[in-house]
Amino acid sequence: MIYFDKVSKSYPDDSIALENVSFTIEPKEFVSIVGQSGAGKTTLLKMILAEERPSEGSVFFESANIHKLRPNELNNYRRRIGTVFQDFRLLPNKTAYENIAFAMEAAGRTEEEIAADVPHVLELVDLGRKMWNFPKELSGGEKQRVAIARAIVNQPDLIIADEPTGNLDPVNTFEIIQILKKINDLGTTVILTTHNKGVIDALGKRVITLDQGKIIRDDKNGGYVI
Amino acid sequence: MLLTKFKRIARSGWVNFWRNGSVSLASVLVMTVTLIIIASLLLSGALLSSTLNTIRQKVDITVYFVTNAPDDQILNIQKNLQALPEVAAVDYISSDDALAAFKARHINDAHTMTALSELDTNPLGSELTIKAKDPTQYAGIAQYLSSNNSLVNAPDGTPIIDKINYAQNKDAIDAINRIMASSRKLGLAVAIFFSLISILITFNTIRLAIYISREEIAVMRLVGASGQYIRGPFVIEGLLYGAASAAITLMLLYPVTLWLGPIGENLGTGINLFGYYLNHFVWIFFVVVGSGLAIGALSSYLAVKRYLKI
Numbered sequence: 417m418i419y420f421d422k423v424s425k426s427y428p429d430d431s432i433a434l435e436n437v438s439f440t441i442e443p444k445e446f447v448s449i450v451g452q453s454g455a456g457k458t459t460l461l462k463m464i465l466a467e468e469r470p471s472e473g474s475v476f477f478e479s480a481n482i483h484k485l486r487p488n489e490l491n492n493y494r495r496r497i498g499t500v501f502q503d504f505r506l507l508p509n510k511t512a513y514e515n516i517a518f519a520m521e522a523a524g525r526t527e528e529e530i531a532a533d534v535p536h537v538l539e540l541v542d543l544g545r546k547m548w549n550f551p552k553e554l555s556g557g558e559k560q561r562v563a564i565a566r567a568i569v570n571q572p573d574l575i576i577a578d579e580p581t582g583n584l585d586p587v588n589t590f591e592i593i594q595i596l597k598k599i600n601d602l603g604t605t606v607i608l609t610t611h612n613k614g615v616i617d618a619l620g621k622r623v624i625t626l627d628q629g630k631i632i633r634d635d636k637n638g639g640y641v642i
Numbered sequence: 643m644l645l646t647k648f649k650r651i652a653r654s655g656w657v658n659f660w661r662n663g664s665v666s667l668a669s670v671l672v673m674t675v676t677l678i679i680i681a682s683l684l685l686s687g688a689l690l691s692s693t694l695n696t697i698r699q700k701v702d703i704t705v706y707f708v709t710n711a712p713d714d715q716i717l718n719i720q721k722n723l724q725a726l727p728e729v730a731a732v733d734y735i736s737s738d739d740a741l742a743a744f745k746a747r748h749i750n751d752a753h754t755m756t757a758l759s760e761l762d763t764n765p766l767g768s769e770l771t772i773k774a775k776d777p778t779q780y781a782g783i784a785q786y787l788s789s790n791n792s793l794v795n796a797p798d799g800t801p802i803i804d805k806i807n808y809a810q811n812k813d814a815i816d817a818i819n820r821i822m823a824s825s826r827k828l829g830l831a832v833a834i835f836f837s838l839i840s841i842l843i844t845f846n847t848i849r850l851a852i853y854i855s856r857e858e859i860a861v862m863r864l865v866g867a868s869g870q871y872i873r874g875p876f877v878i879e880g881l882l883y884g885a886a887s888a889a890i891t892l893m894l895l896y897p898v899t900l901w902l903g904p905i906g907e908n909l910g911t912g913i914n915l916f917g918y919y920l921n922h923f924v925w926i927f928f929v930v931v932g933s934g935l936a937i938g939a940l941s942s943y944l945a946v947k948r949y950l951k952i
Binding site for chain 1: 643646650657658661793857858859861863864865866867869870871941
């Protein structure tokens with residue numbers, strides 16, 4: 417599904433974020449990417465989202481080189497990916513309902529679909545009663561659940577979760593990971609980056625370990641080893 | 643689908659405008675100042691134009707005739723002058739009227755009045771007061787009179803014109819012409835300068851308002867929203883800033899011109915600003931609303947463009 421072909425990324429100040437990285441992610445896989453701060457995890461995710469371009473090498477989604485997509489194709493491609501971030505990145509002036517509706521509107525869904533799906537997906541993340549609250553009225557865990565609801569509402573092929581539990585307490589961390597696992601069980605590919613050893617060890621899924629921009633481990637049922 | 647998209651963009655723009663209350667208020671106030679400057683430039687342009695017009699109307703030249711100049715020849719000159727395309731009006735003042743006006747002017751001047759009563763005859767000749775359509779044309783009119791001998795000489799060849807006061811008025815007329823020409827240029831330069839400055843300030847205010855939203859724009863990008871779909875609500879917000887500011891500006895102009903109207907009139911500008919505002923409301927409305935909408939929409943459009951590059 418995703419193929420990194422000898423991807424390197426260096427910046428004008430000669431710092432290297434990724435160096436000769438190659439790996440493949442199959443459909444329906446749950447892959448965790450771990451590494452210390454500055455190891456290149458976020459750069460790698462940004463490459464998949466086409467927020468960053470590789471200095472060398474290519475990134476493919478199915479058979480398409482994602483850095484050669486035209487603006488229109490790029491919008492369509494991004495609609496096939498759901499993203500969840502450590503800082504939630506909700507639209508502050510929109511309610512929980514409107515945040516999720518926005519992603520559906522952007523994907524060109526009808527008013528009827530929006531009216532039916534948004535409450536449903538908010539129920540799935542157990543936030544039905546906070547539908548009309550603004551992000552500032554929600555706790556960290558609730559915000560992250562809204563972000564997950566937004567990520568899954570368009571039934572994406574891939575969920576990218578960049579340290580989604582970084583700002584959460586252990587109870588919320590557990591709940592968010594359970595939601596991500598459930599999404600994966602239903603057939604969506606999930607890529608997760610985290611610093612949380614407990615999360616990785618409990619998942620028992622594939623782990624790619626990065627160090628100074630290079631892949632140093634890629635274990636099928638790995639744990640957090642740095 | 644296009645209609646649905648437009649409805650969503652319009653709704654989103656309105657909701658953002660309403661919920662970003664303080665940012666919207668700041669932008670609207672700054673834009674109101676800009677629109678007030680633009681409207682003031684319109685009004686001061688009218689004021690300047692009217693003042694110059696009033697001054698222009700006060701400029702004339704007078705032809706003084708010798709005391710024995712025959713009336714029919716003077717009236718013939720008047721007819722000839724009236725036929726000139728550059729002449730606006732020619733008034734005939736008979737020697738009796740001239741004397742009456744002279745007496746009225748010097749009623750408190752005992753020496754002059756005594757000297758006048760000593761004379762047996764009226765010492766003043768008839769006069770023609772000439773108003774040109776444009777002050778620059780007085781030189782040509784004076785030239786016409788002094789060069790046209792058959793018209794201005796008696797049958798015996800003696801001139802019937804005593805003097806033309808163009809020579810005395812020439813400096814004043816030239817000065818007025820220069821002032822009028824440079825006031826127009828200066829007025830235009832000031833208008834362009836202030837408009838540009840205030841448009842730039844508004845543009846930067848809206849840019850700052852959108853700068854606050856740059857992360858939101860990035861999130862919209864990441865959920866796959868098209869550039870048009872992201873930019874649309876901001877442009878609607880810009881249009882709303884423009885519409886709100888224009889409404890405030892037009893409302894403020896009503897009491898301000900009402901207050902300034904009589905003051906300006908008393909200063910001899912020849913115009914009542916309030917009357918001008920009411921009579922030209924449709925034009926002022928289109929300029930103020932049009933400028934507000936154009937500045938608002940364009941500023942937003944250009945400001946968002948910068949943050950769409952991901």
